[in-house]
Amino acid sequence: MAEHNHHFDPAEMEEWYDFTSSSKRKLIIGMLAGLATLLIGAFLLSKGWGIGLNHVHEHAEHAAHGHEAHHGLPAWAKRVVGNLWMNAEFFTGISVIGMFFVAIQYLSWAGWSSIIKRIPEAFPAFIPFSGAIMIVLYLVFGHEIFHWRHEGIMDPESEHYDAIIAGKSWYLNNAFFLIRTVLYLASWYVLWMYLRNLSKQEDAIGGTEWWYKMKYLSRIFILVFAVTSSTSAWDWAMSIDTHWFSTMFGWYHFASWHVTGLAVTTLTVISLKEKGYLPAVNENHLHDLGKFMFAFSIFWTYVWFAQFLLIYYANLPEETIYYKERFSGYGGIYKAPFFINLFMGFLVPFLWFMTRDAKRNFVFLKVGSFAIIIAHYFDFYQMMMPGLVGANGGFGLIEWGTTLFFASAFIYVISAQLTKASLVAKNHPMLEEAVHHDI
Template identity: 50%
Template structure:
């Protein structure tokens, strides 16, 4: 297939002017989210659609019935708990994707990659959510401590041998799972992600203004240091923010699993933004060859996510140790099969669909096919985090109206901040040493 090139052109700045229709669309997402959230909260408060859940041994299902009085034995009213957990769920998902934008930039710097320069500014803009995400995470965590709605290990007396709530297994993890250390880790991790994101962004903008290779050299060093920190902090963040919800259970592969979910979602987000910009008349040097490479990344890391998923599941299934298998028992057959369909849907939308659609070279070069896959991946991995978080917090009382409403609000706010940052600098890093290589990239 012939590839259109631009050998006669040089890189010139392009600035995004966000159309009023796009702003209205972002606002519409948030308005629709607020409406869904309000309806969901009212229905949950009134007990409409609630079922009577019998306790199911280790599953820990509980009763939720009655108008305005569906309250856990220990915890917030169900409608409030669903709101708190949903805020945590969506914020962990979107904050992880925001950090992945910087990871993408850093990896391409240390790899001396030239092809990705055209989409570099999109990835840089993702980090606009890190500060709001950090604030929301701290606030939601603080609110959750009132009735211990997210993390069981925060319950009073659970690590005190003299308390009737004492849990020896959780107490054994007290050196790691204690409030001061947990909050310190959260703040430090988010600060590290934000600091390196801002540093790389600043170097990139200074390079636009002054040129030369000095900023590129500095960016490589900053990127290398960031990737070392991120490799450690992202794994521990996965243990803290997600795995410690199921406090008794643990998996040594969980950090990789969460990273794989964040990473492929971030690649999908970058690809989808690039397509929308191209269709709006921007990124004139973006070609099917760039899309092909982004498609290969999505294809490859969808398989990587599945590899980690299968490795974790297969080892636990084969060993069949109760302390390990309880995690999958809850998600595969537990709570009257509430999550069973989602367990299989997770595999279909995050592996089978991207694998089959992106298998051919031609599919990776077509915008319509990439759009379908990117949207599926983003929705699918939001459900992936849903499946990680909801069974351990809400048991059988989770739903979708509140949760989707919250997700739409986050989506609208995330897009608003991301596009604002995207419009503050040229979409083309005109003085990047590899910009010409990216413009003339072929595969």
């Protein structure tokens, strides 16, 4: 860093990411392998050879009398749809958190992060892909994903009529749900496109006016996201368990998205560093990312525990059913994901990132980041799967394949987006502060 001590030249900071054909090929193979694994898993499960199918036989009679009675899809197909929905929702969250991170940096006048801001700034490029998958899934399989879409459920004349769900029909109805979903995805993506464009103009022209424009745009995004982060959680995740609701669910769902986005940002920064990029990013910047992961893992746990405790001590049947299903329901198949999530989402990052040195070490940061991502993958799994597939859940080729497909697609899209601007925002007015960042 010595060359920057006496004279700082923004032009020296410019560097471009090379998304090699070898990397592209590997990621395309990853996507195809994920798709193939998903299809093989679905085929095996349809023949009765897949992991988790024993639960289908065990609970077949239960399913015939429950709300699966008037579903069209067989159990294996429901599991495929459920996994596609869960992963699309999970990766949409990681994508929009990139924009959230950048917006928070502008609103808090943060200087240290200006050197890494191009990484999370690239994440929302994936929103059209995961968002399109969600919209298609809803249009084709909405009645399979959401109990409130079942035929006759809101019709007083029908044998399937449910008065509790019918009481929510003003909010939970097909047209309004679709409008909300499109609005969430469009508002996040359009605001990001404006910010990305301003960011590129700042690189090309220089001056502080772009910073002030991005700060103003960040203010608008945070106001929009303050509402939509909760309402999207209610729509996409909480309404799967239509009878149940929690006033803290929006915060809990957002906290899970947020800490996962921070872990993905950290892994991307380290990955770029290991390839020789971002030479000015030092252990102090990594320390700050480690602090963020440590702090927001604790925040997620706080929200998780607050929600759990309120339901536990009130002990109302209509609320406790949510945790009962996950602890002991369906033969206990969701108990392991529930506790993996809690252990790896709180205990591991809490103990792992406690020391100063751990937050400044590549290996520690990578292990901790992966632990957080796995934990919150399981968080979304246990959040959604009991309501999506019930007794027909499991963890096998379908789950591995879907996750591999989405992860490879996400890395491909983000890598392609990283090539479209310098990895360092060379004309950011606080870049010199970031270069000399020391804590």
